[in-house]
Amino acid sequence: MKMMKLPEKTVERLSIYRRTLLDCLAQGKTHIFSHELANLHNITAVQVRRDIMFIGYSSMQRKGYDVKELIDVIGGIIDSEARQNVAIIGIGNLGRAITTYFMGKRSKLNIVAAFDLDPNKIDRMVSGVKCYSMQNIEEVVKEKDISIAILTVPADSAAGTTERLVQAGIRGILNFTTVPLNVPSSVHLEEYDMITSLEKVAYFVKKQAG
Amino acid sequence: MKMMKLPEKTVERLSIYRRTLLDCLAQGKTHIFSHELANLHNITAVQVRRDIMFIGYSSMQRKGYDVKELIDVIGGIIDSEARQNVAIIGIGNLGRAITTYFMGKRSKLNIVAAFDLDPNKIDRMVSGVKCYSMQNIEEVVKEKDISIAILTVPADSAAGTTERLVQAGIRGILNFTTVPLNVPSSVHLEEYDMITSLEKVAYFVKKQAG
DNA sequence: TAGATTGTTAATCGATTAACAATC
DNA sequence: TAGATTGTTAATCGATTAACAATC
Numbered sequence: 396m397k398m399m400k401l402p403e404k405t406v407e408r409l410s411i412y413r414r415t416l417l418d419c420l421a422q423g424k425t426h427i428f429s430h431e432l433a434n435l436h437n438i439t440a441v442q443v444r445r446d447i448m449f450i451g452y453s454s455m456q457r458k459g460y461d462v463k464e465l466i467d468v469i470g471g472i473i474d475s476e477a478r479q480n481v482a483i484i485g486i487g488n489l490g491r492a493i494t495t496y497f498m499g500k501r502s503k504l505n506i507v508a509a510f511d512l513d514p515n516k517i518d519r520m521v522s523g524v525k526c527y528s529m530q531n532i533e534e535v536v537k538e539k540d541i542s543i544a545i546l547t548v549p550a551d552s553a554a555g556t557t558e559r560l561v562q563a564g565i566r567g568i569l570n571f572t573t574v575p576l577n578v579p580s581s582v583h584l585e586e587y588d589m590i591t592s593l594e595k596v597a598y599f600v601k602k603q604a605g
Numbered sequence: 606m607k608m609m610k611l612p613e614k615t616v617e618r619l620s621i622y623r624r625t626l627l628d629c630l631a632q633g634k635t636h637i638f639s640h641e642l643a644n645l646h647n648i649t650a651v652q653v654r655r656d657i658m659f660i661g662y663s664s665m666q667r668k669g670y671d672v673k674e675l676i677d678v679i680g681g682i683i684d685s686e687a688r689q690n691v692a693i694i695g696i697g698n699l700g701r702a703i704t705t706y707f708m709g710k711r712s713k714l715n716i717v718a719a720f721d722l723d724p725n726k727i728d729r730m731v732s733g734v735k736c737y738s739m740q741n742i743e744e745v746v747k748e749k750d751i752s753i754a755i756l757t758v759p760a761d762s763a764a765g766t767t768e769r770l771v772q773a774g775i776r777g778i779l780n781f782t783t784v785p786l787n788v789p790s791s792v793h794l795e796e797y798d799m800i801t802s803l804e805k806v807a808y809f810v811k812k813q814a815g
Numbered sequence: 816t817a818g819a820t821t822g823t824t825a826a827t828c829g830a831t832t833a834a835c836a837a838t839c
Numbered sequence: 840t841a842g843a844t845t846g847t848t849a850a851t852c853g854a855t856t857a858a859c860a861a862t863c
């Protein structure tokens with residue numbers, strides 16, 4: 396069955412629902428109503444139902460959604476069938492924070508390599524991941540079949556490193572640098588800018604002061 | 606002059622434009638066309654012009670926007686007149702990464718305190734910021750007039766800590782934990798979820814594989 | 816049944832883009 | 840002038856919400 400393209404926001408929420416559902420399961424909860432799931436995320440029950448409609452899941456009874464089934468259905472939609480290998484590019488404070496965060500959490504996404512310039516890190520394990528030299532990006536990406544890169548390098552090397560990742564055949568990049576990147580449309584790019592987030596909070600806090 | 610409410614996305618882009626413009630200024634560029642600014646961010650020139658229209662700035666000549674003036678106008682819109690004090694709650698890898706990132710960068714936003722449970726950090730400087738005990742959140746927030754909190758604590762203490770921050774009178778929270786938070790509407794909440802971002806990249810990478 | 820809940824269509828809201836007159 | 844650029848209105852697109860029939 397070929398799946399229709401999901402709205403971006405729905406994909407994001409499905410990822411979040413799944414984690415909440417896993418918590419519910421761990422607590423022994425077998426069914427959950429749309430309004431319960433909605434309250435846990437400060438959104439409306441209609442939105443939850445619409446998202447679930449998109450993935451074609453139905454609850455059958457009026458007892459709410461079956462937690463276990465829903466977890467599996469979401470997994471079937473957003474997970475890849477095969478494992479997807481991930482690399483951290485730049486294993487400084489941020490790189491280590493992200494790595495520590497993910498290690499052992501998700502089954503289909505595996506952080507299989509880190510890259511850095513620091514000779515003290517190269518060829519060692521850092522936060523549980525083998526660190527390679529930046530010089531070997533191309534080889535290691537191919538050798539380990541890495542399709543996704545998390546970019547946590549200093550701003551001045553962001554553009555150059557991205558160029559090399561694209562050349563090496565990476566398919567998706569999650570960019571934590573404050574440099575806007577240019578990639579071909581065949582590479583999926585997700586950018587997160589901490590400074591913007593903080594300035595945004597500051598702006599809305601100021602506004603309220605009115 | 607009372608400023609009209611800006612769209613959220615416009616606020617985000619203004620923050621990004623400003624940093625690009627500061628780079629341009631540093632490179633001695635005095636004027637910039639809408640299409641140049643657009644190309645630097647992979648967006649359209651129309652969008653840039655519309656954002657600039659929102660803040661009521663005009664270029665006067667057909668020589669593009671005056672870089673310096675535009676920086677100032679954006680600052681006048683998104684910055685607070687007074688300084689805004691920021692605290693990092695939880696100064697682990699992520700907290701340190703963020704702190705290092707911001708230190709000395711922005712003039713109106715100041716990270717003035719960190720909080721942690723680790724006795725080795727309390728009452729010391731960590732990444733250039735004084736670290737206080739979590740037990741003293743309420744006092745220090747008031748004493749130092751902290752209006753914004755960056756939440757980088759472990760998931761299991763996220764909800765409790767948020768409760769205390771709200772009680773202490775915080776006005777805005779930037780949440781990096783994977784726990785969705787509940788705050789009164791008077792507190793501006795911005796959430797960033799790394800796991801969702803990575804799962805989203807993975808989903809779209811998979812899709813392309815078709 | 817009456818009440819709670821779901822799934823879905825239509826309406827609304829917000830953000831982006833197309834189109835174009837005005838300006839230098 | 841002709842060409843490039845801007846500022847702005849109208850049209851489009853995408854996401855959320857309101858409304859409601861169907862189900863248990």
